[in-house]
Structure formats: C-alpha cells, structure tokens
Amino acid sequence: KQEVTQIPAALSVPEGENLVLNCSFTDSAIYNLQWFRQDPGKGLTSLLLIQSSQREQTSGRLNASLDKSSGRSTLYIAASQPGDSATYLCAVRGGLQGGSEKLVFGKGMKLTVNP
C-alpha cells in the first residue's frame, strides 16, 4: 500500500529564508506527484505537478523536484514571505496497487513565515 510521509509536520521560519519541504513515498511506481497548498478553512490549491518522467517543475519562487527511484520529492520555496504561510501537502498518483485514478496524500506540513 502506498504511503506518503511529510516530515516535519510543522515549521516556523523568519521571512526571507529559502525553504525545503520534504515528501517521501514508499512505492516508486507512480504516474505523477502533485504539491498543494491549503489555507485555513479552504480547499487545496494545486501548486506544481511533476510527471514520473520529469525531474523538476518550476513556478515563480517554487521549484519541485522528483527522485522516483528513491521515493522522494522536495518543494523549494525561495525568499519566503508571510503570505506563504499555509499547510503544504504532497500527493502521489498511482503505484503498483493503485491505478491512475487514485491520489494518496501526505498529512501535510504547516508552514508559518514570521515577518
């Protein structure tokens, strides 16, 4: 069964720091990996999607990398701002026991960026 882990569960940093958020998964036979952001009381917003054949994706100050063989992904946030404060979740689609229709989510990492 695919399991997705995000450690640590929470992180508090001063404004301006460059951040690395980690995501690991147990079954490397995935179709893609997606990073999401969730603000309190809101739904999830897709940030980046990396296909299994890709190594990284970039959007603005965000860069996500994927190392499928080791079961790891990182989300890099450059020059963090208070507006980046949110919970960040990663999710993988696929795996040996799951088809392309199912995403498995990590439990998220709550980020607080202090001004």
Next chain:
Amino acid sequence: NAGVTQTPKFQVLKTGQSMTLQCAQDMNHEYMSWYRQDPGMGLRLIHYSVGAGITDQGEVPNGYNVSRSTTEDFPLRLLSAAPSQTSVYFCASSYSAGLNSPLHFGNGTRLTVT
C-alpha cells in the same frame, strides 16, 4: 469560471439522518472525486468517477453513495449519518485521470454529526 462548487459550506446532522452533499464543476472535467479530511488522518478518498455513468470506490466508501448522471455534477449521499462521519468533505476534479491533469478542489463542506 466558478471552478468546483460545493454546497452547503456547513451542516449539522443528527445520528441517523440522511443528506446529500452537492458538488458541481464547470470545467468540463471527466474525473471527479470525494475526499474527507480528518485531523491526524489526512485526506482519504471516498469515491471517484472517471466519467458520466461510471463510479468506483476509494479507500473509505462505507456509509456513502455516489452517482454521476452528468459530467458536471457528482453528489455524495450519506444514507444514515453517524458521528464517525463528522469531517470536512472535499470534492475535486481534473480534466482526466491521466498523467498531466492537476486536481482542482472545492472549498469543502464541514459536517458535524451529533
């Protein structure tokens, strides 16, 4: 575009009552799904659909029914509510279940069963 719209935003039920959580999307997405989010458990897939007339079970389907009569709508029915179904429910959709289709989420329905 409105994206994924969920109604109601909040709901309180008594044990044994039934209700339907509504989900509609205006993006012509083939794939739609329902998740529940609980503290310490993360997001778990309840049911999903890869197109009109096609539904399948996710990780935690017991106590819930779905149907997909149109591309736009994917309602979730609670047949006889139980306190264990207290949760935040999210509907999500994507263009397809394929490799390059990001998932779009609604803002959720917060359900309390007393």
